[in-house]
Amino acid sequence: MEYRTLNTGAKMPMIGFGVFRVPDKAECEQSVYDAIEAGYRLIDTAAAYTNEDAVGQAVRRAIADGICTREELFITSKLWVQDMVNYETAAKAIDASLEKSGLDYLDLYLLHQAMGDYFAAWRAMEDAYKAGKLKAIGVSNFYPNILTNFCETVAIKPAVNQVELHPYYTQEAALETMDYYNVVPEAWAPLGGGRYNPFEDEMLLGIAAAHHKTVGQILLRWNVQRNVVVIPKSTHKERIIENFDIFDFSLTDDEMKQIASLDMGYTGSRAKHFDPDFVRMCLNNKIHP
């Protein structure tokens, strides 16, 4: 396993397992268990995915079965915008994430979006970090201008920024800003999130064949090789195993450039953060009464 070192000194695995859109508890628990068995140590959930409990269940099962220890795991969850109203709502939601997952601490907790009163929410996260409930705190979907203002303002700097990153939306400028503030980039939708049809792209198929790998493995390796943590999601065991197997080969500089040439800029993004309708949709998405 390769790691990135966070501004806390903790080591974050370069590959993790995502569980967005796996609402079925049994399916989520089994796929997280399969992932841990396959070697993944980072699991990425969120309060908004409504499966923190299933993730916790899988973690406990894996530990009980002797696959790994809690210390070897790196469990991430995220604060949803509904709870980013003020300090108190955020503090309550952090405790709810811990309670639902049944874990004593989370290795990383993220502001899911730069929405609501995210500065007040961050102060609650800073206090939970100081109390040892959260081992690292970070942000998600913070575009460079927002991240810059945030890093220049808050007391404890974010350790991670989880954003959409794949060859169709490379976000080079965003990576530069993260690098400047020592914020580790983490790619959501690293396989394209079910869009763009990369698995039939001739150029990607050619590179995959040259390395005796699959297109999925090429997409993940491309991000890892530019120092970006990836968190692919799959509910198929064979794909879970396949996606993890990306550390025994390297892409050439030319291949890295060819893959990056797929970039479509903001047109290639799945989540439309600059669209007022998208912001309103997030603010209206209630995950609890």
Ligand SMILES: NC(=O)c1ccc[n+]([C@@H]2O[C@H](COP(=O)([O-])OP(=O)(O)OC[C@H]3O[C@@H](n4cnc5c(N)ncnc54)[C@H](OP(=O)(O)O)[C@@H]3O)[C@@H](O)[C@H]2O)c1
């Ligand atoms: N912070 C945020 O705002 C945010 C937003 C979105 C996602 N995320 C996180 O990022 C994680 C990953 O993003 P994502 O789930 O949207 O997209 P993704 O991981 O890029 O793609 C998942 C899709 O690819 C398929 N797939 C997986 N492995 C494959 C393979 N080897 N070959 C072909 N198809 C494959 C999956 O299908 P099967 O499951 O059927 O295999 C699923 O349809 C999420 O689970 C979540 O943890 C965060």
